[in-house]
Amino acid sequence: MKGLSRALVLVAALVATSVGAFAYPLLARGGEWLGATWQQRWALAALLLVPLVAWRGTVGEDARVPRLRLGSVRALRLGPAGARAWLRDLPGVFRAVALVLLVLALGRPVSATIPDATHESGIDIVLVLDLSGSMRAVFDAPQAGPRLPGKRPTRLDTAKDVIRDFIGRRRTDRIGVVVFGKAAYLLSPPTLDYALLDTLVSKMSLDLIDGNGTAIGDAVGQAVARMRRSDARSKAIVLLTDGDSNAGSIAPEYAGHLATVVGAKIYTIQIGDGDDVDVQDGIDLFGQPHYVRAHFPVNPALLQKLAADTGAVAYVATDAKALTASMHDVLDRLEKTRFESSAASYEDLYPYLLLPGVLLLALEVLLRAAWLRRFP
Numbered sequence: 001m002k003g004l005s006r007a008l009v010l011v012a013a014l015v016a017t018s019v020g021a022f023a024y025p026l027l028a029r030g031g032e033w034l035g036a037t038w039q040q041r042w043a044l045a046a047l048l049l050v051p052l053v054a055w056r057g058t059v060g061e062d063a064r065v066p067r068l069r070l071g072s073v074r075a076l077r078l079g080p081a082g083a084r085a086w087l088r089d090l091p092g093v094f095r096a097v098a099l100v101l102l103v104l105a106l107g108r109p110v111s112a113t114i115p116d117a118t119h120e121s122g123i124d125i126v127l128v129l130d131l132s133g134s135m136r137a138v139f140d141a142p143q144a145g146p147r148l149p150g151k152r153p154t155r156l157d158t159a160k161d162v163i164r165d166f167i168g169r170r171r172t173d174r175i176g177v178v179v180f181g182k183a184a185y186l187l188s189p190p191t192l193d194y195a196l197l198d199t200l201v202s203k204m205s206l207d208l209i210d211g212n213g214t215a216i217g218d219a220v221g222q223a224v225a226r227m228r229r230s231d232a233r234s235k236a237i238v239l240l241t242d243g244d245s246n247a248g249s250i251a252p253e254y255a256g257h258l259a260t261v262v263g264a265k266i267y268t269i270q271i272g273d274g275d276d277v278d279v280q281d282g283i284d285l286f287g288q289p290h291y292v293r294a295h296f297p298v299n300p301a302l303l304q305k306l307a308a309d310t311g312a313v314a315y316v317a318t319d320a321k322a323l324t325a326s327m328h329d330v331l332d333r334l335e336k337t338r339f340e341s342s343a344a345s346y347e348d349l350y351p352y353l354l355l356p357g358v359l360l361l362a363l364e365v366l367l368r369a370a371w372l373r374r375f376p
Contacts, residue, residue: 010058013093021097021360025352032111036349039108046103053099057092094364101357105350123331124190124232126176126223127163130241130271131156131204133181133211134296137242137277139320152278152289155242155271158320160201163240166327167197173331176226179204182213182247184222190230215248216241220255220266220306227262235264238330239306240323242271244299256306265312267330268303272296273318 026033038044139155167175174190175197187200216239223237237259245252259266278291300316307314313333317323 010089010093013090014054014097017093017097017360018100021101021356024356025349028352029111029349032349033109036109036111039110040106043103043106043108046106047100050096050099050103054092054096057095058089091364091367094360094367098357098360098364101353101360105353105357107350109349109353111347111349123173123234123236124176124227124230125173125236125238126178126190126226127166128178128180128219128223128237128239128241129159129163129204130214130219130243131179131181131206131209131211132214132241132243133206134214134243135159135211135271136206137272137279137294137296138291139271139277152280152291154280156204156206158323159240159271160204162320162323162327163201164198165324167194167201169328170194174230174232176223177201178219178222178226179209180215180219180222180248181209181211182215183210184215184218184248185209186222186226189226213247214241214243214245215250216245216302217250217252217255218248220252221250221258224255224258224262224264227259227264230262235262236312236330237264237266238327239266239268239303240271241268241303242296242298244297245302252302252306253309256309259310264310266306266310267312267315267333268307269315269317269323269326270298270300270303271317271323272298273316274298274300 135156136154138152139158163177172192174192175188175194176190177187177197177200179185179187187204188197191197220237220239223239227235227237256266274295274297276293276295279294280289281292283289300314304314306312313329315322315326315329317326
């Protein structure tokens, strides 16, 4: 009869402790536990040890209590007795339930909140940047009097700064980048990951690809290919170049025709006006850059035709300010289309299991050391 009473007390203690321990995480996060994902599922296998720990901390404790043979137990008939005798299994219950909580916390439950769909306005843009050898020409504003010695910014340096500023000001426009010299290469498809775009643009250099040529047709064709499956109402290709098309397998005029097929406009920005420019030609005896005059031919008629045939505008930028103004004027001329975007947030739930688990372990230690200490 005493064994049955002890079993009932043990079951009641397990139920009461479990309800109290799991009340906090359930009240704090509610239904999120039903949709939680477990990042470390393998850790949940440790739950198989819980029955052993429960037995070891309750009934199993009796097997480790020292015993003494006596001729009569009449003197001990009245002991042990009282509340402490009935609750002697409570520390073992606390340890078992704490183990369940800690193992679940080790499984790292994560809650993925339902994403909120938002509608944003944006434009699909592909920036097409010339990386041919002519982009090493100096591209700074005229300055009266002698110029201070030192390296002067090139057309590429200025274009990179303007593009990075352009990307940094965007919020809902999908932007891609194509670079070209003797051939064209996709640097990034249209994306909203502006941090990645900024990193890629910042690392561009003239020795990245073969710059012994200017394949404008191939570059525009590469950009058009990125626009084929775009669902944006406004599609823009912004071509930044300082030379004439003299390489590649696609004629610029045909690439312009392909742009009209997909509904993309080609905004052309001619960097420089075709006059002689300074180009660095090594370093002098004092370690300072040495510059020489050079001429790089441009073809404004071709750029104007590409823009006109697609219903866009052609620009000429002779300095960084004009280049920046040209880039932003492109956006002002485009209609925005609405994109539906959603973002889900993730939150670790294990702290809600860890806290009651640690508290139960601490309570078990206190009970074993004080009120429910076994003797001998």
